[in-house]
Structure formats: C-alpha cells, structure tokens
Amino acid sequence: MIKALVIVPYEGLYEMMKDIQQEVEDFQFDIELGNLYEGVAIAKEAENNGYHVIISRGGTASLIQEAVSIPVIDIQVSGYDVLRIITLVKGFSRKAAIVGFSNITQGAGTICKILDLDIKTLTITKDTEVKEILTNLKKHGYEVIIGDVVTVQTAKQLGLTGVLITSGKEAIMDALEEAKRSYRIFSQLQQDVSLFQSILDCNEQPIGVFNKEEKLVYGNERFNHEFHWMIVENSNDIKKLIQETAFTKEKQTRAVHINQSIWNIAACPQDGAIALFFEKNLSNQSVVQVGEREAKNAIEFRTSTSYVSLSGKSESIQKVLKQIDQYSVSDEAVWISGEKGNGKELAAHAIYVKRNNLYDPFIVLQSDLLRAGQLKDFMVEDFFQKHANGVIYVKNIDHLSADIQKELYHIVQNDHHKKIKWLVSSEDNMEEKVKSGIFDRELYQTLGQQKIYIPPLRERREDIEDLIHVFISDLHPKYGNGVVGIRPDALAKLVSYDWPSNVEQLKQVIEQLFKQTSSYYIEMEDVAAVLAQCEQPEKRAEALTSIDLNGTLEEIEKQVITKVLEEEGLNQSKAAKRLGINRSTLWRKLK
Template structure:
C-alpha cells in the first residue's frame, strides 16, 4: 500500500478526509492538522518516518513541497467548492470580496458572472499583499471576505466576516487519484534513475559532475578510487570546465592530473547547461609506438598563388565533414599530414583529437585492440589517420580494409600514402579494393617541382613562423635570393624547402637573407641530395639493373607520368618506353 499523510490546513478538511480515507484500498492514509510553518514541521517528520507522499492544500502544500524530497499533491479548488461558497453568501448581508491567487480568483469571477452575483474578485500574487489589501477593502465598505485560511484569519482580526473556501468530497477524492498516479510515476522514475546511477557507478572511466561554482555534485567509484574531489581545482581541468561553460558544448582534450596524462571529455549535462560532466581516461593510447594523439590541431594556411594551391584550398572546404574515408596520395614531404590536419580542423576545430596510426610500425591487430569498445580508448569524436599505408604488410591489407569500414561509421577516416601503391597494385601486391573501393575520394598532393611559383610564398611563411616562434632576425628574402630556390628540383618537396629555410635563418643575423647565403646553402643541399640518392639506389647487379632502378625511382616520383619522367631523365618518351619494357 501507498503510505500517505494528509496535512489539513483547517479542521473541517481533516474531517472530510477521515470520512473518505477508507474508500481507496491502495492508500494507507493518516491525517494531521497544520497550516503553513506548522505543516512544514509535520511534513519533515513524516518524511523521516517513511511516508511515500504528502497531500495538502494551497499555501501549505506549496511550502511543504519546497522543504521535503518526497512528492506532494495539492488539493485543488474545484467548481463544486466555489458553488458551495457562493451558496453560503445568499444568507449574508453586506458587500463581499473574494481574495485569492489567480487559480482561484479567475474561476470565481467567471462563476459570479454566470450566477449574476455582485462579488468583487481580487487577484494577489503574494501572501504579503493580503495585509495591505484588507484595510482598503474595509474602507470601501466591504464586510465579507472570501479566501483561504490565512486570508480569513486576517479578515476576522480586522472585524470583517470571513468565509473559508473549503474543499469538498470531490476535490479530496480527486487528490487521492492524483496521489496514486504521482506515486507510480515517481516509482518508475526512481527505478530508471537507479539504473542510470548504477551505469555511471560501474562505468569503466572516472566520471565526475560539477556545477558552475566548481563544486562536485556526483562522482563514480573509479573517480573516488583515483582522485579526491579537490582534483577539479587542477589548472587543466579548470580550463576545460571554463571552456565548456562558456561555449555550452562538449569538448575533448588532454589534461595532466597528478603527473599523469589523461584524455578528458566534458559536456554540459543539465537542461540549462549549468552542470558539467567530465570523463577521464588514462592516456595509454598516445604512448604506444606508432600511435600519436594530436589534441590541439591548428589550421595551417596553404601558401601559394598557383592553380594547384587554389585547388587544394577548395578541396579542404569540399571534403570537410565527408562521412566516408578519404585517401591522400603524394610524395614524401608534400604535406599529406598537414592536409589531413587541415581537413580535421575544418570539421572539428580544436574540439576533438586527431589520432594517427603508422602502418609501417603498428600492426592492425594492435589498432583493432585500441578501437575495441572494451578498452574505451577512443573518444566520442575524432579523426583517425592511417599513415604510410604503402608500407603496410601484404597480409594485413584485408585487416586494414575491415578497420576502415568499421571506423568510418563513427569517425572521420583518412589514409595517407605515396605513389608506390599503384606500382604495388600492378605487381599484384596491393589490394585494389582497398585503394579504389574503400575511399570516397582520392586527393593527389602534387610535388613541389610542379608548383614552383609557390616557393616564394612557402618560404616567406616559414620565415614568418620561425621569426614568431624563435625570434630569428630575418624577416624575408632578397628578390635575387629567391632565384637559387626556384632553380632547384626539391626531391624532398616542401619538407626539404622548410629545412633549407630553417638553416638559412639559424645562420643569418640580418633582416634579409642574401643570395650568396642561399647559394652556399643550396650547394650543401645538392651534395646531400646526391649522397641520399646514391645511398638509396642499389649498386648491385649490372649497369642495366642500376639504370632500371633509377628509372623506376623517377617514375614513382612523377606518379608514373612518362612525359615528366622522360624530361627529368633527359631522354624522349620512346626511349623511356623501350627501357621500361626491355
């Protein structure tokens, strides 16, 4: 049975309840008389005694509800109650006024109009208004005041006749039904809350909820085991909480707590977004070999005025938020990862991490373990990048394909490779479905030698960044100093150009880099490139074998464009075709 206490503001209501309390077998009803403050004390005692809910009326019900944690049902004034009051007025002399809150006064005015009764209806919004209102009514000649318990008592103290709006049988029985409905609804809600609380308590990550003042409202077992509540005062967490409360959205970032790194995901949880819940996961993912987590990816502008640079900027806007895998192909040093980072920034800004897996180092079995829901290592939102896909082992390609298909359902997935993938496919050593069917789009990042006109802008961008970050003196290149840079082939592409600019700035203590400085540096670069090529090419076999290796290397760098390869090798296309097929 449902254990109910009825707190009656006046004795007459208590008597009505006593006469009706046995009519409902689902309710075990007790009755006590108490108005306002007295009723609050009765309600608090009832809560401690294990009552399931309280039934009361008017101001007493409102004040009780604000002070206790169990449900409170208000006995509403019905049309029958108002009719009984107006019936009592027929035998009374003098002008009458009804004083009450809107829920009473509006209905009373309607009934008075229907019954053609001369009763003024006065609406109040607070209890304090009654004290000021009654003397004015008395001066105006009103002798009868209709209202609730407090209003009637004050009227009688001033010599006015008070008529109490009582609650009859209909209103009481209606409150019994409302009590049952509210009890069962509350039971369901408590059961759901218990399930959710248990889920959070057993959650495999530390969870804490704080309010706008930074006070801990809730924490689960794992949080209690690892931290004290004072951990929310740590600078990293304070910065995260402030950002979430300002932006009113979920934010993912890396934080350091107790000299250990954690992935933290925080989000507003209350309807008015004044509470923040934070999930904390030890940062084991970024510590693994071949795995890197970039928490604060910044936008790096694509420098250059060439058609290629303009096309790349358009592609960023075009492919951001694409819900299918993207393959970025280009030679070493062309900026494949930079382009991937820019795609990530266009999609998430700095609200989610970019996580990269190096296919030349980490196995697909390990990647599968990282993304397993059991381990809970990946955040809710992220960009997943597979680097050096061209170096993946033959027997792991099908596993990579399955992983990408699985991850694409939830994350932004990007694959990076050089041009050798196409050669491997021709040789039957790379899965064509992985390259052609899996990605929605393949983006070609051209080598620097195909966008020579961008070298000036790229060089100036590197100079500006070094000047800002390291305080180097140089702020630009002399116009003639650009010539040696434009004349070079840059086999290492943008990365090699950046290294060259870095060396020039370290060695320079003037505002502008001179041509002679560039020429000296380029002489060293050319020697290094020659030695690298020499060491990279096999010096085994016949001269014909070595020639074949050189041709294949240049063809790879030119993405198998025979016209461009022939031009670099100093031979015509017919000769190149013959040597490739001999």
C-alpha cells in the first residue's frame, strides 16, 4: 500500500480528490489544502511522518520538489484542461493572456498556436514575478488572465478577470499512475542506499558528506560516534576546506583540530557535494596528559583561532607592531618575551597571520605539559616535517626541562629538509637563566636571533584606554548589552592600577564590569568594587606559600580558592571550573 499525501492549491481540486479517493486501490492517501509556501510547510512535516510520495500541482509542486527528499508528483495540466479553459475564454471580447509556471504555459502555448488563438503566453520562474508581469499586461490593455492559483489571486487584486486552469479527472489519474511508478523506483533506490549505507557504517573511518552550502547531508556510523554534527558543521576550518574543494574541484587534504584531537581530512568533490574522509593523526599518540592537568594537551592545532589584535598608541607597543611587520617577511625564528598575560601569544599569532596561508596550522606546543622523550616521538613520526607549512609556536619555552631543551635543539639543528617556522615565548629574564645554566645557551642563540619584548601594561598606561574600548566592542556580540563606554573617573582608576597580570587581567576585569553594568557607561563605583576583589587575593597570596591547615574548614577552603584564582590569572570562570563549582558559588565563598 502506497502512503501518499495530496497537497492541493484550491478547494475544487480538494473535492475532486475526495471523490477519486473512494475509487482507487493501492493508495492510502490524505488530502491537505495549501498553496505555494503553505504547501511546502505541510510537505516538510509529512516527510517525517512516513509518507512514500507527495502529489501536488503547478508552482506548489515545484517548490515542494526543492524542499523534500521523497518523490513529488506534479498533477500536469493536460490538453483537456487547457482546451476546456480556452473554450471558456474564447467567447470573451477582451484581450487575454496566460501567465504561469512552465508546467502550465508550455502546453497552453502550444495549443493556442495550433488553434491560431491570439492569447499571449508568459512563463514565470517564481511567484514574486507575477505582480509586475500582470501590472505591465494591464497597462497594455489585457483584461483576462488565465493561470494557476497565484496568478488568478494577483489578477483579482489588480482588478483583472482571473481564470483558473483547473485539473480534470484525467490529469489526476495520470498523476496517480506516475506515483506508482515513482514509488517502485524509489523503493528500489532506497534498498540500494540501505545496502551502501550499511557498507559505509561498517567502515572504521569517519565519513561525512557536505553540500556546497557547508551543511552535513550524510555521516556514517563512525562519523556520528566521533563527532556531533554541529561541531563539524560550524568548524571554520572545515568550511574553508569545503569551499576550497568546491572552487578547485580537486581533492584537498588538511590537518584539523577537532574534539581535542588532530585529524587528517581528505576532501573529495562529488557531483555537487564534498565527501570528507577523516583519519586520526598518528601524532595524537604522543599528545599526553599530565597529572592533575590531564584535560589539557601538550600540543594544540589552532588553524582558525580567533584572536584580539595587539592594540595601543604607546611608543613601546608601536615598536612591537613594527617588529611584527619586519619579522613577518621571512620565516626565521622569532623569540617573544614579556611578563605573563601581556600578549605574547597575540604577537605570535599576528606573525603567523602575516606570514601564512590561514589554511596552514598554527601549532602550539605547551612547554609545561611536554614530557621527556615526547619530542623524540614526534621526530619518529616525522611530525615537524609533515606540518612544516604551518607555524610551530613553543609557548613558555623557559618552562622546558633541561632534557627537553636538548631534544628541541636537536630538532632545530637537524631541520635539513623543509624549513620549519619557529616562534617561541618566554619571560623576560632569559639572559639570566642562560648565564646560570638553567636554560640551554645554544638553543637560546639559535632561536633568539630575532627578539620582540612586550613591556608590562603598567609601563605603557597610555594603551589602557584603547584596550578598554577594544574589549568593550568585542564583548557586544557575546553579551549584547548597552554599554558604550566608561566614565572618565572610572577610566582614571583603571589607568592608575598596576595590573600584575597585565592585559589578560584587564580583559577579565572589563568583561566582569561589562556584564554587571546596567547603564550605558561603566561607573566609578563598579570599577572600585571589582578592583577591590582583585586586590584581596593578591594580598593573601603574598603570605600564602602553602595552605595553612590549622584554620577552620571555611578558612582553609577560602585559602584554596584564593590560590587557584591567583594561578588562573584571576579568571573566575577558569578557577570555578578547576574547583568543580559554579561562578556564583565561588563569588559567595570569597565574600
């Protein structure tokens, strides 16, 4: 039994379908009244309700065909239908025209020519064209308009006589026969698809198919196990890969970071779609987890990381920006130094953006998470040569142990094939560490030929106002409140603060002020309250080299929270997450 939904654009066809419903076998069908986009909405819902086929007419059928994946049968305008209407309008003395979609005008125009009737025929491709065409016909003296429902409705609105081309029983019976044929073919195709889908589901490799609009149209079982479709569909890296493959019409391969893992993805163009084949990068075996920080990887791919650009009008930051431009013209290593939180990674990313095709990865090595022997594992897997097109950023290189420093120097010295582009960052006392033997002299000399020093925020206070406005503008899309600026006295308070955690701390404070401000401007009293909270953990931290276990449980708890908050650069969200509590609980316990 074929389960069919008939969507009819006018009531007369609805009544005719009810009569035919009693006569036919092999069909179980429901009838709904809906024209054009109303019909599309009904069809979309029907697709999820187990219907095998949809039957409709004219422009409604054309729109439904684009919106659903099950067969859609168009009740064609037959020669009988056209002859019936032409016979009707032949007695009119007024000028007449036929206006409609091609499934109506094609046959009607032919019959008019055969019968030598002076009836103008115009074809539309979308319903929005009807009003303009009919208005123009009216100016040229046409008074009778023959067509489908949308044409007739518009004609009446313009004061013209509208004549609907209705479907007779012959056309409906032809449509039902076509529905039977389509159902048989579609059922066979569904069986074939099910077979191929079961084969793909047995494949251990994740496979996803996307259309040219970067929307997922199919994922095999392994794909759905590894990824949530929204994560993949919203990945900027994958969108760029699909766009490039669609444009070049050639196979592309790329390494992409998804779900804390690196995936090598092969993209193949396939008749209007892009098939993506995912293979986990072997270097993931070397991405280890360390102690309590097991959630963080020693290596991260950031092919499309969003960064706030370095900003400021001070002479020192303008010097940094000039050095970034200067060092971006070559692929030589750059050593970026400065205190924690003052934008070293922003400078590294700025160099990466200026040097590279953004399809190439920005690879971050977290120095404090690398273990002994791990870099050797990378060398065995030829990891650095595989990703030599990208930039490798060694973050906090001064945190490397002596053994790993030697491993890294060996890699840099044996870089004979593809030239690896190195960027590194550290604190600003590296010369002292080299002199004292804490840091390897040869590694420092090799990677430190080009240096950038970013001074702390307290030494470039004239940049604070500019940074505040940058942060406020970046927060609007995230929170969407009405803050547009800051009062002069509140700004002066922020400028006079020493910012021990530099730009990162300023950013966190502005975000907190932005969220809690109910007016258009950040006020002085809000700034004073937030900075007072910042100073409390700083003062406590001076006396806390370890947790004092002699106090009450509440006192010990507050010490732990304060210590974690300090280690997370006063970022309450990070501290709360690390402690396993929410931000409101953390705030309450600090009072």
